[in-house]
Amino acid sequence: MLYECLTIDNLLWAFKNLFHSDLVVASPVEDYFLYIDDLPSPEKEEAKKVSQPYLDALGDEYALCCEGTAFFPLQSCMNHSCHPNAKAFKREEDRDGQATIVALKPISKGEEVTISYIEEDLPFEERQALLADYGFSCKCVKCQEES
Numbered sequence: 424m425l426y427e428c429l430t431i432d433n434l435l436w437a438f439k440n441l442f443h444s445d446l447v448v449a450s451p452v453e454d455y456f457l458y459i460d461d462l463p464s465p466e467k468e469e470a471k472k473v474s475q476p477y478l479d480a481l482g483d484e485y486a487l488c489c490e491g492t493a494f495f496p497l498q499s500c501m502n503h504s505c506h507p508n509a510k511a512f513k514r515e516e517d518r519d520g521q522a523t524i525v526a527l528k529p530i531s532k533g534e535e536v537t538i539s540y541i542e543e544d545l546p547f548e549e550r551q552a553l554l555a556d557y558g559f560s561c562k563c564v565k566c567q568e569e570s
């Protein structure tokens with residue numbers, strides 16, 4: 424989305440409306456040392472000489488995965504439903520920074536793909552309270568039926 428003028432208000436709006444997810448990425452430092460291991464000699468020896476002090480300083484922690492939060496533009500376009508037809512999926516063992524949308528049921532051509540921003544099995548009032556934190560009152564079919 425383009426803004427005429429970037430203010431803290433529209434920055435916060437953009438942040439709130441972006442789908443963000445915890446993710447784990449394999450240690451880039453470990454990747455670097457694996458890359459060095461594959462270099463031909465004498466580049467490998469030269470690179471090891473330069474990088475060894477850093478490896479010594481890091482100790483075993485060089486292989487720690489990076490944990491953080493990522494923004495996903497496609498998922499950010501998806502509306503919430505308390506009876507969604509898809510799920511934002513991130514397996515614990517995935518370390519490639521990818522998030523996937525998995526269909527929970529057959530989705531017809533032209534049908535809106537929806538995900539749940541919250542635990543959708545909660546009672547109506549609790550769901551609405553949680554979604555109020557996202558700044559909207561849910562108008563999905565399930566909420567309209569239960570309201």
Ligand SMILES: C[S@@+](CC[C@H](N)C(=O)[O-])C[C@H]1O[C@@H](n2cnc3c(N)ncnc32)[C@H](O)[C@@H]1O
Pocket residue numbers: 439440441442498499500501502503504557558559560561562563
């Ligand atoms: C991540 S965005 C979803 C995409 C958004 N509809 C758009 O056009 O950019 C989340 C926003 O969509 C709206 N929204 C999503 N699901 C909704 C729902 N079930 N009922 C009402 N508004 C919803 C709310 O304004 C919410 O803040």
